[in-house]
Amino acid sequence: MDSSLLLTLERQGLCVPTLERRNDEHNLPLPFKGRAGVGMGETGTHSGKWSLIGKYFRLRAGSCMILAMPDFDNKTSDSIVVRQDVPLAPFTSFRIGGAARFFTTAGSLDQLRQSLLFARREGLPFCILGGGTNLLISDQGFDGVAIRMQLEEVQVSGNRIEAQAGVDLMELIRRTAELGLSGMESLAGIPGSVGGAVRGNAGAYGSCMADVTERVLALHAQSLELLSLEPGECAFQYRDSRFKRDPSLVVVSALLSLSPGDPGEVRQKMEATVARREARQLQCDLSAGSFFMNPVVTDPELIRRFETDQGVRCRECRIPAGWLIDQAGLRSTRVGGAMVNPRHANYLVNTGDASAEEMVRLASLVKRRVRDELGVVLREEVSSLGFTSESPRGQGC
Numbered sequence: 001m002d003s004s005l006l007l008t009l010e011r012q013g014l015c016v017p018t019l020e021r022r023n024d025e026h027n028l029p030l031p032f033k034g035r036a037g038v039g040m041g042e043t044g045t046h047s048g049k050w051s052l053i054g055k056y057f058r059l060r061a062g063s064c065m066i067l068a069m070p071d072f073d074n075k076t077s078d079s080i081v082v083r084q085d086v087p088l089a090p091f092t093s094f095r096i097g098g099a100a101r102f103f104t105t106a107g108s109l110d111q112l113r114q115s116l117l118f119a120r121r122e123g124l125p126f127c128i129l130g131g132g133t134n135l136l137i138s139d140q141g142f143d144g145v146a147i148r149m150q151l152e153e154v155q156v157s158g159n160r161i162e163a164q165a166g167v168d169l170m171e172l173i174r175r176t177a178e179l180g181l182s183g184m185e186s187l188a189g190i191p192g193s194v195g196g197a198v199r200g201n202a203g204a205y206g207s208c209m210a211d212v213t214e215r216v217l218a219l220h221a222q223s224l225e226l227l228s229l230e231p232g233e234c235a236f237q238y239r240d241s242r243f244k245r246d247p248s249l250v251v252v253s254a255l256l257s258l259s260p261g262d263p264g265e266v267r268q269k270m271e272a273t274v275a276r277r278e279a280r281q282l283q284c285d286l287s288a289g290s291f292f293m294n295p296v297v298t299d300p301e302l303i304r305r306f307e308t309d310q311g312v313r314c315r316e317c318r319i320p321a322g323w324l325i326d327q328a329g330l331r332s333t334r335v336g337g338a339m340v341n342p343r344h345a346n347y348l349v350n351t352g353d354a355s356a357e358e359m360v361r362l363a364s365l366v367k368r369r370v371r372d373e374l375g376v377v378l379r380e381e382v383s384s385l386g387f388t389s390e391s392p393r394g395q396g397c
């Protein structure tokens with residue numbers, strides 16, 4: 001078995017002695033004495049701790065089964081570990097959802113490619129998990145391959161930062177402050193990963209990821225080709241991008257272009273943004289942030305009502321979904337453990353034991369009431385996973 005696979009297993013807290021020892025103890029078939037991926041047998045189950053099923057080593061560890069998959073076609077150097085029936089709720093800010101049939105971690109581009117190949121060979125959909133802060137997973141879980149994005153390198157060159165998709169956005173913004181690079185201060189406090197932020201063109205207080213993104217590297221899930229996309233090719237719009245519309249594109253990294261600034265000033269602006277968010281007391285709730293996008297409203301009377309009520313002009317004819325939900329009298333409305341946040345009506349929260357079904361029923365109720373009472377159709381900002389039959393080769397969310 002190749003050493004990286006052994007290391008990966010060991011990092012997961014599994015006792016992996018040496019292949020030879022396992023062979024002695026469990027009498028594994030001979031081909032497994034070689035490097036993983038070489039001479040894979042076709043069949044065989046084994047009664048010991050380790051067994052072989054089809055192309056994989058299988059290891060039972062507690063309630064979780066690990067399929068250790070060697071490098072496909074001996075073309076790559078990194079192996080991946082595929083776990084089975086992994087609960088996904090802990091990977092989301094909602095803390096809701098069932099298990100993934102398969103679960104892998106992509107800590108390198110090679111591992112990402114292999115995870116996608118694994119999904120394709122199993123004929124299953126895949127889904128990328130970033131920080132899980134904008135994701136509602138069904139109670140039935142995901143009958144596919146959930147790939148946790150852990151590409152976490154950051155490279156700085158002058159005013160430019162190349163950040164890989166798994167980098168925590170807030171950590172990155174702290175780093176920009178240390179470096180005295182300005183441009184992302186208003187995004188401080190948005191949880192999740194760089195990849196998730198690029199895909200959803202995350203934004204706050206008048207700034208968004210598109211403002212600083214100079215280029216995106218994306219892996220095409222079918223061709224496994226790496227594409228370098230200019231901003232014009234990313235089709236960024238309000239909470240939208242090409243990556244959202246084409247789920248076969250997996251964001252691998254983003255080149256961000258910032259302006260030189262004074263480290264103290266950048267830090268101050270960043271901290272002011274975080275303080276402003278914390279004052280709203282929303283950061284610690286079990287939510288996915290704004291559940292709905294702010295809709296474009298065409299009714300001049302409704303716009304006038306909003307502007308008078310809030311004392312602000314509406315931007316690009318968009319009215320905050322939270323204000324509309326509030327106007328429909330839905331603050332604090334509950335369906336089971338799911339509730340419209342009393343402090344911010346566009347935050348639907350899990351009060352502790354909400355199911356995905358309750359959250360969906362609450363969201364439907366909100367949409368229906370806002371449509372019936374104000375004539376506005378709300379669209380979800382939150383991504384969902386595992387609710388409908390997934391396409392066999394596409395991304396499941």
Ligand SMILES: Cc1cc2nc3c(=O)[nH]c(=O)nc-3n(C[C@H](O)[C@H](O)[C@H](O)COP(=O)(O)OP(=O)(O)OC[C@H]3O[C@@H](n4cnc5c(N)ncnc54)[C@H](O)[C@@H]3O)c2cc1C
Nearest residue numbers: 130131132133134192193195196197202203251288289383
């Ligand atoms: C308290 C709170 C406050 C929030 N405030 C804001 C805010 O002010 N502004 C805002 O815009 N959002 C906000 N959000 C929502 C959320 O933080 C952002 O949408 C964030 O960018 C999501 O990133 P993520 O890594 O968590 O994505 P995830 O939730 O992991 O994934 C969301 C979707 O993106 C896909 N995805 C993730 N990574 C990749 C990738 N590398 N390539 C392709 N697809 C990918 C997933 O498959 C999924 O469909 C908030 C959320 C919370 C909980």
